[in-house]
Amino acid sequence: MLLAIPLGLLGFLMLMRGEFRDVRELRALVDQSVEARAELAELLVEHLNVETGQRGYVLTGKREFLTPYQEGKAGIAATFASLEDEGRREPAIAQGIARLKQLSQRKLAFVDGNIARMQAGDTAGARQAVAEGEGKRLMDAIRAEVGRLDDIERARLPQIINSRDRSRERIEQTTYLLLGAFSLLLALVAIVTGRAIRERQREFARANMLAERNRVILNGTVDGLLLLDHDGFIQGVNPSIERLFGFDEAHLVGKHNTYLMATPPKLEDSVAWLHSVGSAGVSGAGRQMEFTGRRRDGTIFETDVAISRIESGENSYVAIIRDVTDRKRIEGMKTEFVSTVSHELRTPLTSIGGSLGLLASGAVGPLGEKAARLVQIAHSNCERLIRLINDILDIEKIESGKMHFDMRRMRVTPLIDRVVAANAQFAANHGVTLKAQPPAWPMVVEGDADRLEQLVTNLVSNAIKHSPRDGTVELIAHQHGQSVRIDVCDRGGGIPQEFRSRIFGKFAMADGSDNRARGGTGLGLSIAREIAQRHGGTLTFADRAGGGTTFSVDLPIICETAAERAAAKPGLPAVLHVDDDHDCLDVVASAFEGKAAVVSVATLEEARRAIAARRFAAAIVDVSMAPENGLELVPELRASQAGLKVLLFTAIDDPHAEGRVDAVLVKSRSSIEDLVRTTMRMVGDAERNAA
Known part of the structure; x- marks a missing residue:
């Protein structure tokens, strides 16, 4: 709104500039018309002078009578030059001046002819030409054409003035409209400014109130x-x-x-x-x-x-x-309690559990049926108490940051195999079938193998305990985005709605009596989630279609290093694969299984470290690796190892790499088998050439 005022003033200024320009043009047109009429009158006078001089010379034969003729003839040329310059602006006037000029030329030719006769001594012929009236007729035609042009010029002035009056009226109306608009704008600005001032005052009051409240809060x-x-x-x-x-x-x-x-x-x-x-x-x-x-x-x-x-x-x-003096004191008491539990309870319970186990196994001789049952109950409850103590110690260590995690690169498939082997007997005891589905290709994560096994075992044991007899617990590992997802699926009764919000809490149980019958401390899921988070992952759950529950562990996926690939496939030619798509890296690595030792890297920096660490027979490079370009690596590959074969495997139809690489395969047009076949052929050719 405020911007409209200067814009309106600018428009008004432009309007007034146009008005002043129109006034100047009107004055120029009026001056031009007056000057043109004066020049037409002057032209007529000059022709009359020419006529007068000629007649005086013919009648008297005296040369002094030629002075008006000479002056008029010179003036005619100058006047026509001025008229033609003015006449170019109006076609009608320009045409009239052209006709007038033709008549003038004929008149001057007639006069010049008579003067020539007089000078040749043919006085009678000159007088006869005058008497015949041709000169008079030409003069009358000139006089008529000059009058017609004068009428045109005289008619132009009212038109110009009327046009200017209409323009002035429009400007006057526009000026009034602009003044009205300015008045309205100024009124609106005054209203808006008043509201802004009132709002600013309210904001100041609110700010003072907030400042006072903050002061009270901080002081209190x-x-x-x-x-x-x-x-x-x-x-x-x-x-x-x-x-x-x-x-x-x-x-x-x-x-x-x-x-x-x-x-x-x-x-x-x-x-x-x-x-x-x-x-x-x-x-x-x-x-x-x-x-x-x-x-x-x-x-x-x-x-x-x-x-x-x-x-x-x-x-x-x-x-x-x-x-935090009181908190430190409480933490000290907690540490002392945990230490007491660890040293004063776990050690004797282990001895008690071992002794009961020996009794139950008949190591000290056969027991009666009643005694054997009592020993079995005592042994089972002793193991449950040991698990509770271990879980309490584990959760305390995790929360206090004292639990050590031995983070190393590890494959997911061996982890799945260990969990299945460790829980096979437990599943058999509950009449449950345990099925495992390892990932379709090698997947690597970074973590503590023992802690991750503890995490998955907690989920599997829970699923077994809550599955019906003759049920099946599935353990499935697969890639989910940039993570490895491990799903533990059961066909149990599901998780009650009211329990879902606290399922990962400490000592959380959906049904205490039911869980006591099945065994459990209520800490397993809490420990599992803490372990997942310490590995940069997540633990979630969802209802399973058809009944049951699926617990999902997501762990960040990483690529295997060159050393890991080489150790896994000794004796095979080494192939470097550079691609920022982890799915593509895994599929290609699986396709080369048994044919070559593929080193998969996701960045150019990892690729540079790989080629600095070992030799490769071939390199497969993707071009589009935002924000990098895989072609930048080609000269470094060529310079690092003589004879290294470089193949582009890219989604770009024309990567403009002619003469820089050995082969180009477009992902949408070439299969993984084509990639393996082309790469192994190039590797074989290189080995034969080297031999």
Whole structure:
């Protein structure tokens, strides 16, 4: 709306410029018309002078009578030049001037002829020509044409003036409209400005209210709050700081935050650490740490501090300090309890379980039926108690970050085989069939083999316990996007709706009495989810079509390294495959099984490390690897190893690689078999040439 005012003024200015231009053009047209009429009158006078001079010379024979003739003839030429220049603007006038010029030329030719007769002494002939009236007729024609042109010029002036009057009326109306529009706009601007001022006042009031509320919240919070400048010097505190440390705000402002620490670090180290802190938010860029605080009276206590950067003109930081002395004490009690459980309960229970196992197996002689049953019950409950203790210790270790994960590259198929072997007898005891479906091609993840086996075993044992007799539990591994998905499927009664929100909680059981009959601690799924998360994966569940439940573990898939491929296929020619599509990498690796040792890499950087580590017989390269281009790798492949065969396997129809590679196969037009056949043929040709 505000923009409309300057735009309107600009339009009005352009309109007025047009009006001034029209006035100038009108003045020029009027001047031109007046000048043209004057020139026509002058032209008629000049022809009359020519006629007068000729007649005087013919009648008297005296040459002084030729002076008007000579002056008129010279003036005629100049006047016609001016008229022709003006006449080019109006076709009717231009045509009239052309006719007038023809008449003038005929008149001048007649006059010049008579003067020539007089000069030749033929006075009688000259007088006879005048007497015949040809000169008069030409003069009358000139006079008539000049009058017609003068009428045209005289008629043009009213038309020009009328046209200009109509234009001026339109401009006047437009001006009134613009003035009205400006008045309306100014009124609207006044209304909008008034509303904006009122809204701004409301926003100021709201901001003041929020500021006051924030001040009350910050002053009333239990946690201490420090406002630090760019280098960590204290700029402000809340009242809780005085309660925690015993220092008032006036004493702390201007001091460095390390002043509150029992063992302060070097100032430069503290500043460097502070500058590494980011802004808190969804990404969690803030930093947390623990330190031992020192009160004004010299006593020390444990604190937990969260620091984040405040984005402003100059970076500043806010530190929230909490007294965690009680929490530390409770954690110590918890650690002591766990240690007691670990050393004082697990060891004797293991001995008890072993002894009961020996009794149940008849190692000390046969037992009566009643005694054997009692021993079996005691042994079963002892094992259940041991499992509960182990699960409690495992969940405590995971939550405290004390559980060690030996992260290594591992294939999924051996993991599936171990879980099936470990649970086969358990499934048989429950009358359940355990079926496994390993992945269609080798898949590799990075993880702790024992912990992942524990995760999948928990899911499988739960599925077996909740499956009906003669039921089937399926263990299926396959690729799901960029992850390996392991599905554990059963045909049990499903998960009650009210239990789904807490299924991964500690000691969570859908039906306590039912779970006691089936065995279980209520910690298995909680431990399984924690293990999955520590591996960068997820654990989810869904109802199964036809009844039952499917638990799914998704773990990030990775490509095998050159060393792993070579170890898996010794003696076979090595082929480097570079492609950012993990599905394509796995399919091609499976297709070369038994024919070549394929090293699959997903980036050019991995490819460069692979060719630096070992020799290859051939390289299969994809062109489109956003944001990279596979063709960039071709010169490096050629330079790294003599005789290396390079083949492009790409979705691009024309990668423009003529003369740079040995073969080009388009994915949509060539099968995997064509790729294997072409690659192995090139490898064979290279080996024969080398021999």
